[in-house]
Amino acid sequence: MSQPTRSAKNRKLNSAEPAGAYELIMDAIVTQKLAPSQKVSENILTEMFAISRTTARNMMEQLTAQQFFVSVSPRITRVAPLTLLDVKQNFAMRKLINPELFAMAASQLDVAELAEINEAIFHEGPITSDAMALKLLKANKQFNVYVARKVKYPLLMHWVGQLEDTTMRIYWLYVKMHQHLPFTWDHQRSLVDAVKKDLSDDIRAHVIKILTSCEERVLGAIFLHEQLYRQDLRLPLGSEIQAGKSPARAS
Template identity: 25%
Template sequence: MTKIEPLGAVRERVLAALRQDIIAGRIGPGDRLVERELAERFGVSRVPVREAVRALVAEGFVHFETPRRAVVRRLTPKDVEELFELREALEVYAAGLAATRATAEALAELRDLLDQAATATHKGDAETITDANTRFHDRILALAGNSLLISVMEPVDGRLRWLTRRNEEWPQLLTEHKELYEAIASGDPERARAHALRHVRANHRSTVRHLFGEPA
């Protein structure tokens, strides 16, 4: 007997796939999300697709040009500025907390993620680089041990990944992550915050340069 997938689970599956396609650039800014085509692609009805698109609107990935035309947003300089302002405030704070709370086991996990990123950088594997770098930052946030901080970051996490995916200066990113790791491993919160701030601001400049061809 075939098990029927609950509507909510279908919606989440479609939402996760579309979100990842947008972050990875497989669906680009200005591309239209057509319910009928997406329903056929996922083998589902239009209802979960419609709900997934609305969720993407709420998350800031998509907007309605007309009531029936949903397209992936084109990020503006103001969008980027606001997201990096938030990232700077929260990730710098998180790095300081992580430096005082990270265990040897947690630091080993960060080191492993750096090794994965290094291997992927050598191969030029964009998907693996993005995944390892994202998990590296997620792990630092978790090490901060502040559930409220995580809940504040969660609504914009996807958009931040969308932005950072556009920074393809991978060797430089790897160097910055290694320096941030060493700062956190030192147990010195001021050093960790300083490296985190330098990293976020460098990433901001790189992202703006890639998107708009001008310095931040």
């Protein structure tokens, strides 16, 4: 009975290759089912995601080129570590790119559509499930990628997509520790209002304000958690997360 069931599952997942395979693997990297610095191989990806060896090989090459996987030796590939340097670099690059990106795209954006995308980020109460956390992080990525697409510069779109995937890895840590996003839906709504007015200086200021606030919250969460501060940013166990929280820190 088990073999036909497994074959049916394989056929279902294989039908989504290769684009679907990329999303499955990236979801696992973000949620740390493929943890930072974990060893990966074609066999591991084939078994874990029920994809063909050819697709697994292609995904390893693509993710290595994008620096989500790193080749330690000809025989060993690992998930890229997530370090404090990666966090700082991600925020620095988004502070350089995103303010100009939103200002450039403003006149091309459908504000109603942008507002609708922003609605998908809205969530009341603590984020207590991994599925909800991933859904909200993907919605936030879509918000920024949508803007990048309106600029219609392929290289810029590629950079933004890669930065947003790393952003999901970073924000995942924060959500798991604090059960909410490092920004509020109201912050994004204010940005949408600025885009609607098409005032470039206001748009840039809103983007910088959001990113600066997020960076402070994320770095604060890391610095207040001794285990994360001292090692590769592999998510601790639930009990360790609670022990690392600062009871006096306000959201």
